Amino acid sequence: MDLRARLRNDSNHEGVLLLDGGLATELEAQGAHLQGDPLWSARLLHTNPKAIKAAHHSFLLSGADVIISATYQATIQGFVEHLGVSSDAARELLASGLRLAEEAATAFSSGKRATHPVVVAASVGSYGAFLHDGSEYSGAYADKMSIEELKACHRPQLQCLAAAGAGVLALETIPSVKEAGALVELLREFPNCDAWISFSCKDGTRLSDGNLLQDGVRVAGRSTQVLAVGVNCCPPEWVEPLLDSVAALKSPDRRWVVYPNSGEEWDAQQGWQTSAKTAANIPTLSDVWIKQGAALIGGCCRVCPDQIGELRRHLNRRLNISTEEEADLET
Numbered sequence: 001m002d003l004r005a006r007l008r009n010d011s012n013h014e015g016v017l018l019l020d021g022g023l024a025t026e027l028e029a030q031g032a033h034l035q036g037d038p039l040w041s042a043r044l045l046h047t048n049p050k051a052i053k054a055a056h057h058s059f060l061l062s063g064a065d066v067i068i069s070a071t072y073q074a075t076i077q078g079f080v081e082h083l084g085v086s087s088d089a090a091r092e093l094l095a096s097g098l099r100l101a102e103e104a105a106t107a108f109s110s111g112k113r114a115t116h117p118v119v120v121a122a123s124v125g126s127y128g129a130f131l132h133d134g135s136e137y138s139g140a141y142a143d144k145m146s147i148e149e150l151k152a153c154h155r156p157q158l159q160c161l162a163a164a165g166a167g168v169l170a171l172e173t174i175p176s177v178k179e180a181g182a183l184v185e186l187l188r189e190f191p192n193c194d195a196w197i198s199f200s201c202k203d204g205t206r207l208s209d210g211n212l213l214q215d216g217v218r219v220a221g222r223s224t225q226v227l228a229v230g231v232n233c234c235p236p237e238w239v240e241p242l243l244d245s246v247a248a249l250k251s252p253d254r255r256w257v258v259y260p261n262s263g264e265e266w267d268a269q270q271g272w273q274t275s276a277k278t279a280a281n282i283p284t285l286s287d288v289w290i291k292q293g294a295a296l297i298g299g300c301c302r303v304c305p306d307q308i309g310e311l312r313r314h315l316n317r318r319l320n321i322s323t324e325e326e327a328d329l330e331t
């Protein structure tokens, strides 16, 4: 499925596309140890690619229309440093992240359980993700870097993903207006790639760097390659006020993408802190997000395939589509 055609042709804004959930969360559920790993889920591209494909498959079975490759924290420099491989081998590993997602999508689409066409988006994390110091939630590094330096950091990863045939780049967890600006400029070097830009936020109106989401949306709007703008990895409760804050900037060419985490809190020392809050309220909250214009909805960290399945059923009920599963339940 061509995401551009799908989003631009959906003039009545009815068809919400379902993204997947937290890939690392699913990999951990399968037994991978990713906590504290500077490559995070991208290490498995080297050590256990089958697990990545299986995780993609789980989200597809749950009804995801869009799956995001395991390349968020995958950089050539990172692979060279942390795996001791050559830069050519690192490029191949990075490309393999996209290929695994595409293979999972193809296998699913040609199988019996295929219910819908699938889009593969190539994940590109912020430079803070590469730094592995939690700075994708502060964006502090961007203050000390020029736009050209930020572009130079991202360029090899984009070159590699574009050469591997990426049609859509998921520029995710971007903490600052400055980094978004750099990515928007860099996109021009890759005219065959569309993208969405999704920001990390600190509250119901501001990006992690303290600027307003409005400013981030305006910067993203400078590129016709950016099909959607939004937020990811924030508590679900922040999505409504964040979308409210940019309501005046809504346009047919600029759709919203939202994929919050489960709402549990991240502690740099202790990891995810389980609390009473869970991802269970995402389906209910999504009704408002759709009214606000969200066209792509899914989950980020700690949102597992079961919860994406819940969201799928909720979206189907909304549209009155009876899925095979629901038909099974009725009989």
Ligand SMILES: [Zn+2]
Binding pocket: 022, 232, 233, 261, 300, 301
């Ligand atoms: Zn996340």
